[in-house]
Amino acid sequence: MAARALPDPEMLANGVAARDRAALARSLNLLDDKRPEARRRAAHLLATLPADKLDRSGHLIGITGPPGAGKSSLTSALIQVWRQRNLSVGILAVDPSSPVSGGALLGDRLRMLAHDHDAEGGVFIRSLACRGEYGGLSAEVWPMSLAMLAAFDVVLIETVGVGQKEIDISKMSDTTCFVAQPASGDSIQFLKAGIMEVPHLLVVNKADMGTAARKTLTELRTTLKKQFDPDGWQVPALAVSATKGTGIDKLADTLESHRVWLVEHDLLATRRKRFQAEWILKRLREEFGRFGIERLGGEAGLFDELTRRHGSPFDQYDALRDRFLANWKT
Amino acid sequence: MEKQPTKRDKPWLMRTYSGHSSAKASNQLYRTNLAKGQTGLSVAFDLPTQTGYDSDHVLARGEVGKVGVPIGHIGDMETLFDQIPLAQMNTSMTINATAAWLLSLYVAVAERQGASQDQLQGTTQNDIIKEYLSRGTYIYPPEPSVRLITDVVCYTVKHIPKWNPTNICSYHLQEAGATPVQELAYALSTGITILDAVRDSGQVSVADFADVVGRISFFVNAGIRFVEECCKMRAFARMWDKITQERYGVEDEKMRRFRYGVQVNSLGLTESQPENNVQRIILEMLAVTLSKNARARAIQLPAWNEALGLPRPWDQQWALRMQQVLAFETDLLEYGDILAGSTVIEAKVQALIQGAEAEMERVREQGGMIPAIETGYVKRQLVTSHTERMRAIERGDLKIIGLNCFQQTEPSPLVGEGEGSIMKVDPRAEREQIERLQAFRTGRNQADVDAALAALADAAKSGDNIMPVSIRCAHAGVTTGEWGQALREAFGEYRPPTGIDISLHDSPSAAVQEVRDRVRHTGEELGRPLRILVGKPGLDGHSNGAEQIAVKARDVGFEIVYQGIRLTPQQIAKAALEEGVHLIGLSVLSGSHMELVEDITAELAKLGIPEIPVIVGGIIPVDDEKVLRNQGIAAVYTPKNIDMNAIMADMVDIIRASNGLKPYQQKAA
Ligand code: B12
Ligand SMILES: Nc1nc2c(ncn2[C@@H]2O[C@H](COP(=O)(O)OP(=O)(O)OP(=O)(O)O)[C@@H](O)[C@H]2O)c(=O)[nH]1
Ligand SMILES: [Mg+2]
Numbered sequence: 001m002a003a004r005a006l007p008d009p010e011m012l013a014n015g016v017a018a019r020d021r022a023a024l025a026r027s028l029n030l031l032d033d034k035r036p037e038a039r040r041r042a043a044h045l046l047a048t049l050p051a052d053k054l055d056r057s058g059h060l061i062g063i064t065g066p067p068g069a070g071k072s073s074l075t076s077a078l079i080q081v082w083r084q085r086n087l088s089v090g091i092l093a094v095d096p097s098s099p100v101s102g103g104a105l106l107g108d109r110l111r112m113l114a115h116d117h118d119a120e121g122g123v124f125i126r127s128l129a130c131r132g133e134y135g136g137l138s139a140e141v142w143p144m145s146l147a148m149l150a151a152f153d154v155v156l157i158e159t160v161g162v163g164q165k166e167i168d169i170s171k172m173s174d175t176t177c178f179v180a181q182p183a184s185g186d187s188i189q190f191l192k193a194g195i196m197e198v199p200h201l202l203v204v205n206k207a208d209m210g211t212a213a214r215k216t217l218t219e220l221r222t223t224l225k226k227q228f229d230p231d232g233w234q235v236p237a238l239a240v241s242a243t244k245g246t247g248i249d250k251l252a253d254t255l256e257s258h259r260v261w262l263v264e265h266d267l268l269a270t271r272r273k274r275f276q277a278e279w280i281l282k283r284l285r286e287e288f289g290r291f292g293i294e295r296l297g298g299e300a301g302l303f304d305e306l307t308r309r310h311g312s313p314f315d316q317y318d319a320l321r322d323r324f325l326a327n328w329k330t
Numbered sequence: 331m332e333k334q335p336t337k338r339d340k341p342w343l344m345r346t347y348s349g350h351s352s353a354k355a356s357n358q359l360y361r362t363n364l365a366k367g368q369t370g371l372s373v374a375f376d377l378p379t380q381t382g383y384d385s386d387h388v389l390a391r392g393e394v395g396k397v398g399v400p401i402g403h404i405g406d407m408e409t410l411f412d413q414i415p416l417a418q419m420n421t422s423m424t425i426n427a428t429a430a431w432l433l434s435l436y437v438a439v440a441e442r443q444g445a446s447q448d449q450l451q452g453t454t455q456n457d458i459i460k461e462y463l464s465r466g467t468y469i470y471p472p473e474p475s476v477r478l479i480t481d482v483v484c485y486t487v488k489h490i491p492k493w494n495p496t497n498i499c500s501y502h503l504q505e506a507g508a509t510p511v512q513e514l515a516y517a518l519s520t521g522i523t524i525l526d527a528v529r530d531s532g533q534v535s536v537a538d539f540a541d542v543v544g545r546i547s548f549f550v551n552a553g554i555r556f557v558e559e560c561c562k563m564r565a566f567a568r569m570w571d572k573i574t575q576e577r578y579g580v581e582d583e584k585m586r587r588f589r590y591g592v593q594v595n596s597l598g599l600t601e602s603q604p605e606n607n608v609q610r611i612i613l614e615m616l617a618v619t620l621s622k623n624a625r626a627r628a629i630q631l632p633a634w635n636e637a638l639g640l641p642r643p644w645d646q647q648w649a650l651r652m653q654q655v656l657a658f659e660t661d662l663l664e665y666g667d668i669l670a671g672s673t674v675i676e677a678k679v680q681a682l683i684q685g686a687e688a689e690m691e692r693v694r695e696q697g698g699m700i701p702a703i704e705t706g707y708v709k710r711q712l713v714t715s716h717t718e719r720m721r722a723i724e725r726g727d728l729k730i731i732g733l734n735c736f737q738q739t740e741p742s743p744l745v746g747e748g749e750g751s752i753m754k755v756d757p758r759a760e761r762e763q764i765e766r767l768q769a770f771r772t773g774r775n776q777a778d779v780d781a782a783l784a785a786l787a788d789a790a791k792s793g794d795n796i797m798p799v800s801i802r803c804a805h806a807g808v809t810t811g812e813w814g815q816a817l818r819e820a821f822g823e824y825r826p827p828t829g830i831d832i833s834l835h836d837s838p839s840a841a842v843q844e845v846r847d848r849v850r851h852t853g854e855e856l857g858r859p860l861r862i863l864v865g866k867p868g869l870d871g872h873s874n875g876a877e878q879i880a881v882k883a884r885d886v887g888f889e890i891v892y893q894g895i896r897l898t899p900q901q902i903a904k905a906a907l908e909e910g911v912h913l914i915g916l917s918v919l920s921g922s923h924m925e926l927v928e929d930i931t932a933e934l935a936k937l938g939i940p941e942i943p944v945i946v947g948g949i950i951p952v953d954d955e956k957v958l959r960n961q962g963i964a965a966v967y968t969p970k971n972i973d974m975n976a977i978m979a980d981m982v983d984i985i986r987a988s989n990g991l992k993p994y995q996q997k998a999a
Contacts, residue, residue, distance in 0.1 A: 103890070
């Protein structure tokens with residue numbers, strides 16, 4: 001049997017933009033594929049996707065929080081509201097990988113089974129294993145969320161259940177939502193101490209559990225009173241119950257109001273460029289270390305350069321990589 | 331000198347768990363079984379009936395009349411007990427999520443036969459809690475499920491006083507891998523959950539509470555380690571006595587008695603050299619009969635061909651005869667408790683009690699059985715135990731004759747090629763049942779049906795006992811699917827945690843290392859880590875195999891998607907597409923593999939991913955295996971394939987072949 005041929009990137013790009021599910025699935029497979037030829041085609045695919053969609057439309061949301069806080073259940077509840085509002089939804093759900101075997105249990109979609117019966121095919125869920133990355137994400141998340149943005153109105157990334165310190169997701173989503181457990185004093189302490197990066201939205205889930213949730217919410221609200229994110233957005237806190245479905249409409253509204261705020265303040269497109277620059281820098285750091293970054297002109301310089309120029313993440317990355325290797329040889 | 335005839339104890343109730351195809355066919359079977367000396371009935375229902383669907387529901391495809399009798403309405407129930415006077419019969423019904431409904435149908439039929447409710451004797455399994463952990467025929471979330479159990483208990487105590495309203499099950503926990511300590515701890519914790527709920531429901535007066543306690547019975551397992559199992563029964567009796575006295579203040583010793591029925595272990599029964607199962611079954615029966623002080627009230631035994639498929643009448647007769655030989659030929663029933671006073675037995679009993687009490691305490695700390703199920707704690711404990719068992723078999727530490735040792739064998743005259751040695755349900759049974767159901771629907775008074783269903787929905791919301799209105803539904807001609815749906819709308823549905831997110835702590839063998847290399851290298855060759863989907867299509871609740879495959883696959887480095895039981899072919903195909911998997915592994919043990927595999931391959935083609943290879947595992951008769959292979963199924967696995975590393979290595983090669991790579995060659999060191 002002959003090796004299976006790799007798909008044609010332009011056909012895929014057209015399919016994705018038309019929200020053809022099989023084309024999107026194959027695109028995500030291609031974006032995951034590390035073989036050189038696949039990588040070339042993936043870069044071509046990303047470059048062919050409608051740039052305006054990737055740069056400034058849709059809503060890229062990150063959901064993070066400790067293990068078992070209810071991120072997946074909440075995602076499922078949100079999907080329902082978004083579908084009622086006629087928005088199509090793409091989900092990227094990241095799960096931990098075993099450091100020993102590399103294997104992973106992709107368990108988040110189990111909580112989202114209710115949407116399997118979506119008649120219009122307006123929900124698409126892809127799970128990812130973190131594959132040894134720290135920070136609750138995997139390297140594939142950024143390119144894959146671009147493909148998803150080309151197809152859906154809302155793209156949501158669920159991170160691995162993480163500790164409070166590692167919110168890489170805030171470097172990769174328009175709106176970051178932190179889900180706290182009721183009675184989780186830790187989150188509050190971390191916030192106060194400035195250890196925890198401030199998200200755009202704090203949600204206390206499991207409000208159906210009663211007083212504990214209410215108490216946590218009050219404490220969070222007091223702590224947050226004068227919390228603004230670096231862009232000047234004041235961070236709200238909400239209580240919801242993912243399983244009982246209470247507060248979800250309000251949550252969807254609040255997420256939307258942050259997106260509107262970003263658009264009004266002309267921040268959406270700039271932020272997306274920053275995300276890509278962050279992603280590229282992280283990959284370069286992994287491959288060439290601090291030394292490599294210095295050789296390429298230093299973090300700040302690179303960051304500047306990357307946010308000014310256009311291009312798919314793979315193309316931008318490859319260009320810098322080539323530059324480094326060329327410099328190295330001379 | 332003339333010998334005095336010795337006084338013998340009365341033997342236990344002897345049953346055979348049976349039912350198939352249709353109410354009519356099952357009725358005939360029951361009447362023959364009774365004629366052979368069986369002393370009670372034990373009804374097996376098909377999966378649609380157990381999960382509250384009508385035979386013509388999409389999810390019922392391939393399952394109607396397969397593993398039990400389909401009961402869609404009062405007409406079926408009347409046929410099932412035709413010429414069997416319910417006033418005299420003792421009937422055990424293995425029914426859980428829909429127990430209130432099937433009991434209502436039973437009551438309604440008895441009333442039509444002219445029997446009064448207080449004459450009825452028998453058992454509804456009605457332990458929905460263990461369904462979340464093992465048996466898989468849950469429907470509603472835990473809270474309404476506990477309420478349904480409670481309603482049946484409270485109703486029967488008042489109106490059907492000789493009924494055993496709930497049979498708290500440890501049987502199924504052992505079948506899902508539980509150790510004796512886990513069986514004790516979780517079953518007794520379940521007993522506490524149910525009794526607390528009955529007490530707190532306010533439906534039973536304080537004065538009548540001891541009667542409730544006296545009606546609670548258990549359904550227990552007995553495995554091959556029969557000495558330990560014997561001790562487990564004694565531990566059960568002592569612990570229940572203590573709980574009912576201390577927690578519920580029951581003074582009457584009789585009401586505190588641990589009353590239990592048994593089905594002996596089937597998990598350890600093998601497909602390889604299946605005749606050895608007879609020895610196993612008999613030894614296991616000893617565990618529950620030797621102690622007079624902790625002897626089973628009712629016993630049903632599996633058949634020698636348990637792991638091959640459904641037993642035929644002759645196979646079941648053989649199992650019944652095993653019981654009869656023990657009860658009537660041996661001298662067992664002539665003595666008092668032959669183990670009393672043994673210090674060895676006593677020490678083991680104490681050790682089991684201590685272990686179980688410690689585990690019960692852990693459950694209590696988490697808020698009781700229900701929270702401990704909702705968080706996945708209990709299920710993870712069971713999956714962990716089962717994984718340890720599988721690893722012990724694989725290593726050869728746990729010996730199973732004919733399976734992992736002494737495999738060499740003469741050809742067995744018992745096992746004919748395919749068809750010969752199991753029961754096959756007539757494929758026409760499903761269609762005929764659907765035709766009867768549809769005819770029944772047109773023949774009933776729709777206004778009565780609608781009014782009864784509206785009353786059912788009201789009771790579900792108001793919290794009134796569900797039984798009176800369900801009996802009304804039964805008489806009105808409501809169907810099983812309608813009853814189930816009305817409560818689905820009122821209560822919602824639920825899926826429990828799968829429990830496969832466990833951590834394994836042991837150093838991998840060389841074989842495991844080798845498979846890990848295969849998985850990793852092949853992933854590198856294909857550009858991304860290997861991903862597989864393990865799917866459980868249809869209504870089948872046998873999750874052990876899928877769980878073990880999933881745990882193992884993760885352990886050797888696959889990224890795996892497993893979403894639990896009871897998925898439609900559409901759901902499985904959709905997940906395979908979205909997740910970009912390299913391989914789909916289906917697990918089907920309920921006998922509906924042909925229909926389900928056909929549907930799934932059709933669905934994959936429809937979604938444009940026909941190239942993904944599909945493999946199937948479970949109870950697949952040899953004849954079907956050949957057909958499946960011809961249909962393009964890449965591999966078929968059955969219980970004899972215990973070498974999990976070999977299965978994993980195969981999966982890699984199947985993925986390689988479908989991607990145009992040569993079979994894996996181990997890299998020279
Ligand atoms: C354990 C068991 C149960 C447990 C299940 C617990 C659980 N959560 O899984 C309990 C007690 C709950 C149970 C209940 C029932 N059971 Co049962 N059960 C068994 C039993 C004894 C063993 C199955 C098992 O778990 N084996 C251990 C696992 C690890 O093995 P396995 O699944 O075979 O998997 C191996 C291979 O098959 C293969 N494999 C399996 N799946 C996959 C998937 C992939 C991808 C791959 C690669 C390989 C693979 O690899 C595994 C490793 O070797 C079998 C008989 C037997 N001895 O096989 C009957 C059996 C399967 N049960 C049967 C029946 C009828 C029932 C009931 C439907 C009865 C009823 N009418 O109510 C109920 C209801 C269950 C439901 N909801 O569907 C029948 C099915 C008959 C048929 N197919 O025609 C059997 C065959 C017994 C019999 N002879 O009557 N059961
Ligand atoms: N009572 C209650 N339980 C909830 C709620 N939301 C989620 N849960 C439960 O919390 C547990 C974890 O839920 P998940 O949605 O899987 O949590 P998660 O944050 O995605 O978990 P990981 O991805 O494993 O980190 C499950 O048992 C849920 O049923 C809620 O609103 N109320
Ligand atoms: Mg999750």
